[in-house]
Amino acid sequence: xxxxxxxxxxxxxxxxxxxxxxxxxxxxxxxxxxxxxxxxxxxxxxxxxxxxxxxxxxxxxxxxxxxxxxxxxxxxxxxxxxxxxxxxxxxxxxxxxxxxxxxxxxxxxxxxxxxxxxxxxxxxxxxxxxxxxxxxxxxxxxxxxxxxxxxxxxxxxxxxxxxxxxxxxxxxxxxxxxxxxxxxxxxxxxxxxxxxxxxxxxxxxxxxxxxxxxxxxxxxxxxxxxxxxxxxxxxxxxxxxxxxxxxxxxxxxxxxxxxxxxxxxxxxxxxxxxxxxxxxxxxxxxxxxxxxxxxxxxxxxxxxxxxxxxxxxxxxxxxxxxxxxxxxxxxxxxxxxxxxxxxxxxxxxxxxxxxxxxxxxxxxxxxxxxxxxxxxxxxxxxxxxxxxx
Ligand SMILES: Nc1ncnc2c1ncn2[C@@H]1O[C@H](COP(=O)(O)OP(=O)(O)O)[C@@H](O)[C@H]1O
Ligand SMILES: [Mg+2]
Numbered sequence: 001x002x003x004x005x006x007x008x009x010x011x012x013x014x015x016x017x018x019x020x021x022x023x024x025x026x027x028x029x030x031x032x033x034x035x036x037x038x039x040x041x042x043x044x045x046x047x048x049x050x051x052x053x054x055x056x057x058x059x060x061x062x063x064x065x066x067x068x069x070x071x072x073x074x075x076x077x078x079x080x081x082x083x084x085x086x087x088x089x090x091x092x093x094x095x096x097x098x099x100x101x102x103x104x105x106x107x108x109x110x111x112x113x114x115x116x117x118x119x120x121x122x123x124x125x126x127x128x129x130x131x132x133x134x135x136x137x138x139x140x141x142x143x144x145x146x147x148x149x150x151x152x153x154x155x156x157x158x159x160x161x162x163x164x165x166x167x168x169x170x171x172x173x174x175x176x177x178x179x180x181x182x183x184x185x186x187x188x189x190x191x192x193x194x195x196x197x198x199x200x201x202x203x204x205x206x207x208x209x210x211x212x213x214x215x216x217x218x219x220x221x222x223x224x225x226x227x228x229x230x231x232x233x234x235x236x237x238x239x240x241x242x243x244x245x246x247x248x249x250x251x252x253x254x255x256x257x258x259x260x261x262x263x264x265x266x267x268x269x270x271x272x273x274x275x276x277x278x279x280x281x282x283x284x285x286x287x288x289x290x291x292x293x294x295x296x297x298x299x300x301x302x303x304x305x306x307x308x309x310x311x312x313x314x315x316x317x318x319x320x321x322x323x324x325x326x327x328x329x330x331x332x333x334x335x336x337x338x339x340x341x342x343x344x345x346x347x348x349x350x351x352x353x354x355x356x357x358x359x360x361x362x363x364x365x366x367x368x369x370x371x372x373x374x375x376x377x378x379x380x381x382x383x384x385x386x387x388x389x
Contacts, residue, residue: 002106005030006046015073015096017044018103027057034065041113042106044071047096051081055088062089063295066232066259067116069109073102116231118197130164132243133269135250135369140284142255144274145307147176148338148347149361150252153272155349156358156365157248158215163370166208166246168218170235170264171254172227175220182345183209185219189238190226196234204241212350218242232259239267248369257291265292270301270369275324276308277315282323289326302326303368308334330364332357 004021015021024030027049034040043061045054051074058070069091074081077095085093091112092105137150154167169177169189178185187207195203208216218238221227242249251264265271271292275285285304292302306320309331321328333356341348349358 001040002042002044003030003033003040004044004046005049007048015044015046015102016099017042017106027053030057034061034068041067041117042069042071042109044073044102044106046073047075051084055084055090058085058090059088062259063257063262067113069113071102071105071109116233130244130247132164132246133248133369134239134243134264134267135248135270135272136253136261136264136268137251137272137274138253138261138265138288139274139281140255140257140288141275141281144255144276144281145332145338146255146274147171147180147252148342149272149274149305149307149332150250151177151180152347152349152358152361153365154215154217154248154250155212155347156362157250157369158212159349159353159362160366160370163248164214164216164246165248165250166216166218166242167211168239168242168249168251168264169220170251170260172220172230172260173254175252177217177252178209178219178222180342180345181211181217181347183211183217183219185209185222188219188221188226189230189235190221190223192234192238193229196231196237199234199237199241201241201245204238204245207238216246230260232263235260235263236267239264243267257288262295265295265297268301270303271297273302273304274307275304275320277306277311277313277317277320279315279323282315282320285324285326289324303329303364305330305332305364307332310334329368330360332360332364 001020001022002017003024004015005024005027006015007025022033024033030043054072061068061070072085072090072093073096074093075096077093082093091109094102094105137146139146150167154165157163158165167177169175187209191207192199208218211217239249253261273285273288275281304324304326306328310333335357337348337355338357341351348355349361352358
């Protein structure tokens with residue numbers, strides 16, 4: 001039964017949503033109701049709730065309970081409002097005087113939620129061949145070196161004896177893992193769509209492209225528009241199955257906190273947060289750290305890595321740590337060999353393992369991931385329950 005947030009008139013005439021509703025007199029009560037009912041998938045926010053509160057609520061809910069649709073009812077609807085609402089993850093905005101539109105919007109939202117829930121991964125099976133670690137490499141600013149780092153990290157981990165690695169390109173719209181290692185993206189994540197909800201190891205293996213022995217890659221879609229076809233729960237399902245096949249699943253990400261990224265963060269045993277020593281990147285890293293704290297991800301699975309650490313840009317390493325308020329666990333030097341190796345299509349870790357950049361990434365892999373001083377997070381998916389209601 002949908003939850004209707006309508007502070008002023010909660011007791012009186014309720015908005016028609018096409019069936020029974022549960023009335024809440026504040027967004028706080030809505031949160032409590034949602035917490036008490038993990039199966040609820042629709043919240044309608046009436047015109048008396050302040051717009052800023054409604055949008056903040058919607059954007060938080062989109063990350064914590066993506067299957068729950070938010071419909072906004074407003075007395076006046078204009079383009080600016082629609083833009084803000086859609087950006088915040090509101091499914092539809094309906095004029096207060098259009099009862100039929102509200103009923104139809106509720107029906108559509110239920111339909112979307114049903115599809116999202118049905119593609120959600122089933123609970124983890126107790127017996128898995130491997131208990132691989134998912135390692136998500138993220139930076140909330142483009143160009144920090146995520147892709148270069150993720151690919152070289154994949155090579156470094158696969159160099160360890162008996163370790164099987166898969167690199168997953170989760171930059172679904174602009175993925176460049178394939179091009180940076182000269183792989184033909186004949187199979188991509190999009191080919192997993194027909195398997196959603198029942199993906200097994202054979203299906204997942206059929207999606208992979210071999211780069212070298214012990215190192216496979218799951219490549220990003222190449223056709224414009226394909227990225228939107230991948231439902232976030234499918235990413236969770238893929239990572240769960242891949243972690244049963246590989247010792248490490250390294251996830252390269254886009255530069256935004258998309259729902260796909262959050263699903264990967266959920267499935268991860270380790271979060272690598274990259275930054276470069278410039279103010280915009282450091283500011284975005286600080287916001288990312290706050291966000292991860294807000295979402296209650298365990299801090300001990302977090303590594304902040306400073307890429308291009310020796311760039312002469314006026315910020316000392318001390319400045320960087322002071323701004324970020326978090327220890328830097330690895331410093332990767334700047335070198336023109338990195339872009340050169342990408343242009344040649346061979347990761348530096350393969351072309352020149354003794355290069356200072358390769359050495360720094362290899363050290364990080366061994367010290368933080370292969371034989372961490374303290375066990376980071378246990379098995380894959382451990383953090384999931386902390387974020388999801
Ligand atoms: N340590 C480094 N030294 C020099 N250039 C680097 C280094 N790391 C990354 N780069 C370059 O920075 C650019 C952006 O890197 P990329 O890995 O594509 O970033 P992202 O995936 O975060 O957008 C590329 O041209 C890459 O070659
Ligand atoms: Mg990239």
